[in-house]
Structure formats: C-alpha cells, structure tokens
Amino acid sequence: MTTTPVLSNVNDKDWWRGAVIYQIYPRSYQDSNGDGIGDLLGIVQRLPHIASMGADAVWISPFFTSPMKDFGYDVSDYCDVDPMFGSLADFDALIETAHGLGLRVMIDLVLSHTSDVHPWFEQSRSSTDNDKSDWYVWADPKPDGNPPNNWLSIFGGPAWQWDARREQYYLHNFLVSQPDLNFHNPDVQEALLDVARFWLNRGVDGFRLDTINFYMHDAQLRDNPPLPKEKRNANIAPSVNPYNHQEHLYDKNHPENLNFLRKLRAVMEPFGAAAVGEVGDAQRGLEIMGEYTAGNDLMQMCYAFELLSGDRPTAQFVADVMAQVDDVAADGWACWAYSNHDVVRHVTRWGLTPAAARLFTTLMMCLRGSVCIYQGEELGLQEADVAFEDLQDPYGIEFWPEFKGRDGCRTPMVWERDNSCGGFTTGQPWLPVSSEHVANAVSAQEDDPAALIHHYRRAIAFRHAHEALKTGDCTPLSVDGDVLSFTRTSGNTKIFCAFNLSDTPSDLTAPAGDWHAVGGELGSAHLSADGGIHLGPWQPYIALQQN
Structure with a gap:
C-alpha cells in the first residue's frame, strides 16, 4: 500500500505535547494470516480506525524477535521483527501507511533487560572474562551461597538467579529468563543507543520506554529496607506479591540513570522524536516523573500509575494527584492513562456505568498532559474472564487465583459483531474472544449514534479544537x-x-x-x-x- 505522508506538523518537535496516543497490543489487534495471533499487516489494515478516532500517534507494544516468555517484553533481537508479527518490510509498510493517515508511530523499547537467549547474554554467561562478561548484572554469592542481597522480582521470588557456568548470580527484576543489562557499562549504553538509532532511521517518531526507572541499579548492591505495611499499595504489583514489602531504594531509581536519558534524548532530537517513559514505582512515581521530564534534555513525557489505580478516582483524589504533580513535576509533562496491557480494564476496575465512562473520558481529554488510550477502551470493553486453563500470562499463572494476571485485558480486539472471533482472526485466537466483547464490536457501535466510540471521537476532537486543553x-x-x-x-x-x-x-x-x-x-x-x-x-x- 503506497501513501504520501500527510503529517500536518511534520516539523513540529513539540507534537507530543497534549497528544492523544493510541496503544496497540499487536498480538491482539488484528490477525492478517489466520494463525490466531495479531501481526503488523493486521495493524496496517486497522490504522484507518485509529485515524478516525482522531489520535495523533500509535504506540505499538513489542514486536521484536523474542521467545515470547513475556510476550515480546523479553527481546532476543532488538533490530528485527519476530516472524509471528511479520517482517521489517511489513513494519516499513506500517510506517508509510500511518504517516499517510497523519499518525505518528511510537514503538515500545524494552531496554532494562533482554531475553536469556539474546546473543549478548549467551556470550556474557559463557565466562567471566569475555568481551560481554559485564554487560549484565553479575554478582558473587554471599559466603553461605545465598544471593548477594535481598532484592525481589516483580514476578515473585528473589531477583537473583544462580548460573552454574559462571558460579555467580545474575539480576532479573522480572522473569528469570529476563536478565537485567548493566547500564554502568558504557558499551551497553552505546549498544542501546544504536538500537534507538536503528528504528529512528527506519522512520519511527518516538518511543514508549518500558520500566524506564529500572535501567540502572545501585553498584554497591545494598539491601532494600522493609516497607511499613501502611505504606504498601498494589499499583505496581498485586498485594499478594512480596515485592510490595520492600522500599525499592537500590534496585531501581538510580540517579545516574539521568545521564543515560540525556544521551538518549540527544539521539532522538535530530529526528524530532519523543518518548514517554513508564515509571514503575508505587511510592515515588510522580516524583520520578518530574525528575525524568524536567528541562529540555531528558524525556518529553512519563506516566506514573496514579490513574491506573484500583479504586475509582474521587474528585479529591484527582485534585490531590494534580497538586502533587504541580509540586514535584511542575517543569515536566505527564501522560495520563486509565488502562493499558498490564492492568484490569478501567470500566471493570472502577465499576463504571456508561454515563460514568463518558464523564471520565471527557475529564481525561481536559486534563493537563498528554493522553494514552488502550485498544478497546473506545468500545468500553470490560475485563474479559479468562479461565485458568486458557491463561498465557506467567504472572497470572504464578499468583492464581488471588491475582489472575494480565490476560483479561489482552484478549483480542473485536471488530465485527456477526463473528464469533469478532473479526480478529479466521483461525484459533491465542486468547479466547469474549462473547460480551463481540456484542460491543466496532461494527455494532459504528451503527449506534449513542455508542461510546462516538463519544471518544467527540471528546478527542474537542481537545484538538482548543489549544488551551492541549497545551495550556x-x-x-x-x-x-x-x-x-x-x-x-x-x-x-x-x-x-x-x-x-x-x-x-x-x-x-x-x-x-x-x-x-x-x-x-x-x-x-x-x-x-x-x-x-x-x-x-x-x-x-x-x-x-x-x-
């Protein structure tokens, strides 16, 4: 498909300020070849829908080569497309089509860790003296053989895994198969900046940066202190996860991270590209957002988890959050989201009626900051009920049934009402398609003037019509x-x-x-x-x- 780029603000380096960004989870957006898994050409097919919503940009969750133990967030090749999603040529077609529709493209870079089958890690673990021996975070055991400190993994258990080849532990803040890169090594930083250059040269307009505050750790490997019970919350990890029992002072949020972010911004600047960083911290999220977006040489945007909260926001809660932003991030820029691929869909999480869903949509489009909306949010989709035997998410399998994982918000997008798979695939979908979702498919809502999808379009158009709401x-x-x-x-x-x-x-x-x-x-x-x-x-x- 050949198109002519029609980005109206192609030279505007501040295009991101006040933008509406539509998140795509590629496994679940549109399957183009009948294998039951969404792919890049499927996204190309559905980009007109996103353009019709009035979005300024799309954010595409990882599609890189991966063993898929964490569904693309475990990268084994940063500069290629996993065959299940297509090819680099398909990605080029996506860029061309998106730009032709006036949409910018942001991709999800997972820089804090790789897969354990990435060639960098395979070389690193082979010995203690090879060229990449310190590209990951390795540490000797304590004299009694225990891990070097008390750090915990978000996915449960210690954040350290023993490796018999090196007779050392390696750090993994997430799955055992996701070893953390050592950002204290300048060669690692340069290799990751080259990854950014690769995709910028391919035409991307920016990045969503996964777990941006996890990049760098405390080089002294000091123990995290305990977190008093009254200060714990489940915004980052479910309450059943012992991760909530620590104050994460040393395993993330390291101040030297700012130096790397400045280097990344310098790489992005000539391209007019923008980044939104995911700040994963239950106690200091807004403060870190302020640190990471201050001035003109760090990240343009970050979002914390305050509006991804479990309880429905009250007027006072929203006011308190925005007051805190003014206090700790007055020189920065927030990006707000109600839903994404990691949390229960907000219509379910907050128990929203259709009227309440409309009101919260309008509120989001009036708040100061940029906005991320998650695929299916415009349809008012509820969290899908996924049976244990159908679960794919390792997080949910680990903590079932107290925490059911993230599959309920990742089920396939529904396009057609008169199709048991919602028009997502002609094959067997990788996750079951909810029958309740099918009833709210795009085709059903397009024919209903009172449907939520039209309210999203009106609210986005209203935001764009008033500069005060975008950037004021x-x-x-x-x-x-x-x-x-x-x-x-x-x-x-x-x-x-x-x-x-x-x-x-x-x-x-x-x-x-x-x-x-x-x-x-x-x-x-x-x-x-x-x-x-x-x-x-x-x-x-x-x-x-x-x-």
Missing part, C-alpha cells in the same frame, strides 16, 4: 463535594471545566465573568434561568471565555 496552563484543581473543577488557559482563551464525579446531582456556582457554555456534544450542562449550574449525575460543565 491549568489552575489548581478545586473540589466541592463530588465536583471537580479547574480552568485551562492559552493566550487570551480560557476554558472552565467542571465534572460531577458521582451518581447524584450537584449544584455549581458559575465562574465570574463573561463565559459561554461549550461542549454540548459531550453532554455539558448549561446555565439555568437562575444563573446557577445544575449538574446531573456524571455530567460535565465546560465554558469558554475569550478576552
């Missing part, structure tokens, strides 16, 4: 009961936004000045005859002022 300043958020309000400003334009985050009506005092209501297509309330604002359950009020 934001006043501190105010809370009055269940009503959250704030004002966004750009130039001589102000937009007042209020949201009733409850299922009971609320009254709101109109802001002083000459305002006129906008956003009627989003269900925005209007001034009543008495001059007040009466918000129905899960209703916004949005008003515009121009001086």
Whole structure:
C-alpha cells in the first residue's frame, strides 16, 4: 500500500505535547494470516480506525524477535521483527501507511533487560572474562551461597538467579529468563543507543520506554529496607506479591540513570522524536516523573500509575494527584492513562456505568498532559474472564487465583459483531474472544449514534479544537463535594471545566465573568434561568471565555 505522508506538523518537535496516543497490543489487534495471533499487516489494515478516532500517534507494544516468555517484553533481537508479527518490510509498510493517515508511530523499547537467549547474554554467561562478561548484572554469592542481597522480582521470588557456568548470580527484576543489562557499562549504553538509532532511521517518531526507572541499579548492591505495611499499595504489583514489602531504594531509581536519558534524548532530537517513559514505582512515581521530564534534555513525557489505580478516582483524589504533580513535576509533562496491557480494564476496575465512562473520558481529554488510550477502551470493553486453563500470562499463572494476571485485558480486539472471533482472526485466537466483547464490536457501535466510540471521537476532537486543553496552563484543581473543577488557559482563551464525579446531582456556582457554555456534544450542562449550574449525575460543565 503506497501513501504520501500527510503529517500536518511534520516539523513540529513539540507534537507530543497534549497528544492523544493510541496503544496497540499487536498480538491482539488484528490477525492478517489466520494463525490466531495479531501481526503488523493486521495493524496496517486497522490504522484507518485509529485515524478516525482522531489520535495523533500509535504506540505499538513489542514486536521484536523474542521467545515470547513475556510476550515480546523479553527481546532476543532488538533490530528485527519476530516472524509471528511479520517482517521489517511489513513494519516499513506500517510506517508509510500511518504517516499517510497523519499518525505518528511510537514503538515500545524494552531496554532494562533482554531475553536469556539474546546473543549478548549467551556470550556474557559463557565466562567471566569475555568481551560481554559485564554487560549484565553479575554478582558473587554471599559466603553461605545465598544471593548477594535481598532484592525481589516483580514476578515473585528473589531477583537473583544462580548460573552454574559462571558460579555467580545474575539480576532479573522480572522473569528469570529476563536478565537485567548493566547500564554502568558504557558499551551497553552505546549498544542501546544504536538500537534507538536503528528504528529512528527506519522512520519511527518516538518511543514508549518500558520500566524506564529500572535501567540502572545501585553498584554497591545494598539491601532494600522493609516497607511499613501502611505504606504498601498494589499499583505496581498485586498485594499478594512480596515485592510490595520492600522500599525499592537500590534496585531501581538510580540517579545516574539521568545521564543515560540525556544521551538518549540527544539521539532522538535530530529526528524530532519523543518518548514517554513508564515509571514503575508505587511510592515515588510522580516524583520520578518530574525528575525524568524536567528541562529540555531528558524525556518529553512519563506516566506514573496514579490513574491506573484500583479504586475509582474521587474528585479529591484527582485534585490531590494534580497538586502533587504541580509540586514535584511542575517543569515536566505527564501522560495520563486509565488502562493499558498490564492492568484490569478501567470500566471493570472502577465499576463504571456508561454515563460514568463518558464523564471520565471527557475529564481525561481536559486534563493537563498528554493522553494514552488502550485498544478497546473506545468500545468500553470490560475485563474479559479468562479461565485458568486458557491463561498465557506467567504472572497470572504464578499468583492464581488471588491475582489472575494480565490476560483479561489482552484478549483480542473485536471488530465485527456477526463473528464469533469478532473479526480478529479466521483461525484459533491465542486468547479466547469474549462473547460480551463481540456484542460491543466496532461494527455494532459504528451503527449506534449513542455508542461510546462516538463519544471518544467527540471528546478527542474537542481537545484538538482548543489549544488551551492541549497545551495550556491549568489552575489548581478545586473540589466541592463530588465536583471537580479547574480552568485551562492559552493566550487570551480560557476554558472552565467542571465534572460531577458521582451518581447524584450537584449544584455549581458559575465562574465570574463573561463565559459561554461549550461542549454540548459531550453532554455539558448549561446555565439555568437562575444563573446557577445544575449538574446531573456524571455530567460535565465546560465554558469558554475569550478576552
């Protein structure tokens, strides 16, 4: 498929600021060859859908060569496409098609660790004196043979694995088959910067950086201190995981990581590329986001996990989060997400009604920062119920049934209502397709003017129509009961936004000045005859002022 690039802001290095980024989990988006696994040509086929949503960019989860023990997040070749997803030629077609539709392409780089079958690791583990012997984090055992410290893996158990060939332990913050690279070695850093150069030269517009704060560890291998029970939360790991019992001071968040991020930004800069880093830290996520996005020489964006939380956000919670952002990341830029490939879908997680789902969508498009939406979110998909015998995720298999893993949010995208596989594949899908999802397929919603998919389009279009919502300043958020309000400003334009985050009506005092209501297509309330604002359950009020 030949297209002509039509990126309207091709030379705009700030294209990412306020952008709407659509996340694709490639195994589950569209299968083009009937093997039951989504692939790059399947994504090419469905890019017009994403363009129709009004997204600015796509973020594609890993498609690199991999043994797939963690479904692509265990890379064995950073510079090639796994055959199950296609070929480099297919990726080139994806870039060309996306650019022709006005979409930028961000790819998911997993730099903190590789697969244990990556040639780098195979050489590293072969001896203690080869050229790559210190490309990974190796350590001698304690005198009694135990691991060198108390660090734990997110996937359960110690973060150290014994290797008989070297008679040493290697560090793995995730699966045993995902050894951590040694970022203290400048040769490792340069090799990874070459990976970035490879994909930038191939036309990508940026990166989502997996576990960005895990890159570098404490060289002294000091023990992590215990975390008091009252400070634990399950935003990063499920509560049944002992990982939550430590304060992770030394196994991640190392300050020298900033030096590597500056090098990466310097590589990206000539291409006008942008990065969003995933900050995995339950206690210091927003603070680290501020550190990693401050100034003009680090990452453009990071997202923490505050809005990927388990409990439905209240007005006060959202205000508190944004106040903390103002406090610790005022010079940075956030990227907000409600759902992704690692958490229970937010409609299920927060128990949202259709009205509440619409209201939270509108809120997201009005918040200061950029936005990530996850495939199927625009359909209001619930978390799928995946039986134990159908599980693929090693995380869920390890902690079943208290934690069912991540497969419930990774089931195939549903395109067609009149198809048991939702139009995803003509074969046997790698995960079961939920019958409840099929009823909410794209084809069903396109034919229903009241469907959520159209609300997403309207909310995204509204954001794009108002520069104040994309890049403008934001006043501190105010809370009055269940009503959250704030004002966004750009130039001589102000937009007042209020949201009733409850299922009971609320009254709101109109802001002083000459305002006129906008956003009627989003269900925005209007001034009543008495001059007040009466918000129905899960209703916004949005008003515009121009001086």
